[in-house]
């Protein structure tokens with residue numbers, strides 16, 4: 324055996340979280356030092372979403388994508404009314420997935436003409452609400468059609484419909500199964516001609532197609548390929564449609580870097596690809612607007628989750644920073660929201676973010692379960708009780724996607740700063 328020291332393999336790093344600057348050693352969120360922001364919020368844990376970053380992201384997308392492409396915000400990523408209100412002013416439309424979300428979007432001032440409503444298992448009452456509101460309904464089942472026709476007749480209003488297609492392909496590299504399999508979403512391409520004919524017979528107002536092939540993708544070429552295939556499929560299906568296509572929603576799937584080794588998505592090739600599709604659509608579907616719908620890409624990087632350290636323990640050499648919130652507010656960062664292998668979100672000690680004094684430590688929440696883990700043996704600034712642990716990339720699928728009542732700890736608050 325050799326006595327030469329064994330150097331640990333350098334682990335891949337998280338992408339730099341440069342969207343939040345560091346001043347006087349502290350993280351700046353919404354233009355304010357984190358410790359002061361915590362004072363002004365008045366409690367931990369909290370989520371903070373930075374307005375200027377939301378605006379910058381929308382501007383970046385407008386810059387990179389053709390101006391003819393409509394940008395929609397899928398509000399399930401972050402349904403905080405203040406966020407939805409801000410987003411409504413930045414995008415061309417809001418995508419909702421329930422009547423509850425529809426209410427929030429309407430309250431926020433979103434234009435009903437530019438709202439679309441997708442989701443399996445829409446209840447009759449939700450379909451009625453959507454017709455009354457005048458929003459576009461993405462039909463996901465033949466069962467919805469007669470309900471919509473009856474609502475339309477009773478109210479004397481058009482039932483605006485697009486058809487959500489369950490394509491025979493999937494977005495590669497999304498962590499989703501490839502090849503067109505059975506799904507609870509959308510309608511299989513095989514039965515679409517018949518469904519489109521039924522839409523015509525029932526005199527529903529057909530407006531287009533909706534395809535959503537996957538989520539959280541960081542590979543531009545996969546996204547371009549899915550957009551091309553979606554376009555081709557919609558073009559074929561348009562031959563069977565009872566009216567010209569007005570909206571062709573090509574889905575989204577744009578990802579953000581969460582885990583070590585992941586790099587931000589390159590928008591340039593996607594912009595070029597869409598430019599080509601915009602050109603084709605002008606010839607082949609002249610009344611159609613192309614729509615891209617994004618949730619996490621709009622809001623994910625603009626948010627942080629902030630939790631205060633209430634205890635510092637050492638167990639058999641490993642440092643545990645026990646915080647006042649965890650899985651109950653941020654299920655995704657704990658690794659329990661669809662991750663197959665748990666990996667750390669980028670994190671720091673926000674009031675000491677600039678500190679050179681670092682150590683490997685785990686940040687855990689207060690719940691009586693080992694699943695309540697925010698950072699597993701990460702290199703972090705040395706922290707004491709009272710310091711503020713921060714989880715980055717927390718603007719999407721955070722509070723609303725977490726089991727707040729589990730174990731009865733206080734709820735977190737959310738601020739738009």
Ligand SMILES: *Cc1c(COP(=O)(O)O)cnc(C)c1O
Pocket residue numbers: 397399400418441535537538539574575576577616617618619620719
């Ligand atoms: C969830 C969802 C989105 C948003 O997905 P992100 O990964 O957050 O961009 C878009 N469209 C549909 C139909 C969805 O269900």
